[in-house]
Amino acid sequence: MESSAYNCDSTSGQCQCKMYVEGRACDRCADGYWNLRREDTANGCTPCKCNAMGTVNNSNICDKMTGDCICKANTEGPDCGQCKIGYYGLDYYNSDGCTPCDCDPGGSLDPVCPAGGPSAGQCDC
Known part of the structure; x- marks a missing residue:
C-alpha cells in the first residue's frame, strides 16, 4: 500500500511514513536504507x-535503488567487502581500502599478490 492522502497532516502536507522512509510524500528511503x-x-x-x-x-550508506555500497578506490563488490585484483589487506583505516601489491615485475612470477589468507600481500617470487 502506498502512502495516501488519508495519512497526511492537513497543514504541512507531511504524510505519515513507514519506518526508514522519508520525504513529504514518503517517497524515498532514509540514508542507510534502500528498496x-x-x-x-x-x-x-x-x-x-x-x-x-x-x-x-x-559508512553504511548505499544506492537507494540498487543497494550497492559506495566503495573506496581499491575495493569492490556490492558490499565493498573485498580488495580489487592487485590489492590486499582490506583495512578500515586505509583511505583507499586496500594496499597495492607492488610486486616487482623483474623478480615476481605474477604481478598480482593474494588478497587474503596467510600469504596476503606476499608476491610470488
Whole structure:
C-alpha cells in the first residue's frame, strides 16, 4: 500500500511514513536504507549491508535503488567487502581500502599478490 492522502497532516502536507522512509510524500528511503517497498509492510525500506572497512567514509550508506555500497578506490563488490585484483589487506583505516601489491615485475612470477589468507600481500617470487 502506498502512502495516501488519508495519512497526511492537513497543514504541512507531511504524510505519515513507514519506518526508514522519508520525504513529504514518503517517497524515498532514509540514508542507510534502500528498496522502497510499495506493498503493505511495516518497514518501508531494506537496511544497507555495507562492509564499513571498504566503503567511502566507512559508512553504511548505499544506492537507494540498487543497494550497492559506495566503495573506496581499491575495493569492490556490492558490499565493498573485498580488495580489487592487485590489492590486499582490506583495512578500515586505509583511505583507499586496500594496499597495492607492488610486486616487482623483474623478480615476481605474477604481478598480482593474494588478497587474503596467510600469504596476503606476499608476491610470488
